Amino acid sequence: MASRDPVADLRRIAFLLERANEATYRVKAFRSAAATVAALDGQELATRAAAGTLAELAGIGDVTARCVTESLAGEEPVYLRRLLATEGTDLEGAAGKLREALRGDCHAHSDWSDGGSPIEEMALAAVELGHEYLVLTDHSPRLTVANGLTPARLRRQLDHVARLNDALPEGFRILTGIEVDILEDGALDQEDELLGRLDVVVGSVHSKLRDESPRMTKRMLAAIANPHLDILGHMTGRKVAAAGEGDKGHRAGRTRPPSTFDLDKVIAACLEHGKAIEVNCRPDRLDPPKRMLTVAVEAGCLFSIDTDAHAPGQLDWLRFGCERAALCGVPAERVVNTWTIGQLLGWTASHGEIPDA
Numbered sequence: 001m002a003s004r005d006p007v008a009d010l011r012r013i014a015f016l017l018e019r020a021n022e023a024t025y026r027v028k029a030f031r032s033a034a035a036t037v038a039a040l041d042g043q044e045l046a047t048r049a050a051a052g053t054l055a056e057l058a059g060i061g062d063v064t065a066r067c068v069t070e071s072l073a074g075e076e077p078v079y080l081r082r083l084l085a086t087e088g089t090d091l092e093g094a095a096g097k098l099r100e101a102l103r104g105d106c107h108a109h110s111d112w113s114d115g116g117s118p119i120e121e122m123a124l125a126a127v128e129l130g131h132e133y134l135v136l137t138d139h140s141p142r143l144t145v146a147n148g149l150t151p152a153r154l155r156r157q158l159d160h161v162a163r164l165n166d167a168l169p170e171g172f173r174i175l176t177g178i179e180v181d182i183l184e185d186g187a188l189d190q191e192d193e194l195l196g197r198l199d200v201v202v203g204s205v206h207s208k209l210r211d212e213s214p215r216m217t218k219r220m221l222a223a224i225a226n227p228h229l230d231i232l233g234h235m236t237g238r239k240v241a242a243a244g245e246g247d248k249g250h251r252a253g254r255t256r257p258p259s260t261f262d263l264d265k266v267i268a269a270c271l272e273h274g275k276a277i278e279v280n281c282r283p284d285r286l287d288p289p290k291r292m293l294t295v296a297v298e299a300g301c302l303f304s305i306d307t308d309a310h311a312p313g314q315l316d317w318l319r320f321g322c323e324r325a326a327l328c329g330v331p332a333e334r335v336v337n338t339w340t341i342g343q344l345l346g347w348t349a350s351h352g353e354i355p356d357a
């Protein structure tokens, strides 16, 4: 039997584990094994597999060694086969159509801030998913717990992304971006000049989430009116227990109620300034809640269905957002990431100037 590519098999397993929201250490085992195997020459790999000494290498354990051995023997690793057997079913009807219409993702993190993988890994996973673009939106300076990027680091990242784009396949592009903190006074946590250079700006509230409604409303309105902001990220900041976590999540304090603000005013501001409301796909966020999403749909808002992925496999979480968006009647043509790169960038650039009064 012809041998398979053990690196591809290990990476596929890592992707499926991430998508299933499995513990990081399990994913890491497969990603580091893939890196170790990729760095090894073919002869040594074959010799070690035959002698059963793969697990002596740093980064490879018994489980990953077995996968590599099976792969080299031309068999689909048992571990991979089991994961594929438990994969979710296809999206149905309207949700499926919406998912098919999506051309990219406008909210994703790399290991430059609090993501788990390098930008290139994220980009390659996006290519495999058939995306035309991935907007890289690492955190801004004040979010130190998430290793937010200072202006200097963001400038370095922009250079790095430009180089990566030269090497990536035709028909795919990493778009530059940021998930910028909406500060307590509604200002955005990054230099104006930099915000102006980025392709897409997602603005999110990450602090003082319990502010009383008038204060929170004012803060959000100021951010939405800022010409640099394109997409309002996870608008209520709520955390829900991820599927399967149930009561355990609540007890462990991983949940958080939605923040309170004047929804009508926020929606009116998004309409006035042509900004999009994010449908955040993370199973532990699912933000905004359905009743708010429905109000925004009826008001005629723009949306962006984004994964907020912190690992490559999480880029496939678009399905969760599509299910909710379809349930609430979000029309595909009002979802900015169903648009072509040209349309998307035309839209974000049009906020660059403060419109004439």
Ligand SMILES: [Zn+2]
Pocket (backbone or CB within 6 Å): 179, 204, 206, 233, 234
């Ligand atoms: Zn966020």
Ligand SMILES: [Zn+2]
Pocket (backbone or CB within 6 Å): 107, 109, 179, 308
């Ligand atoms: Zn994020």
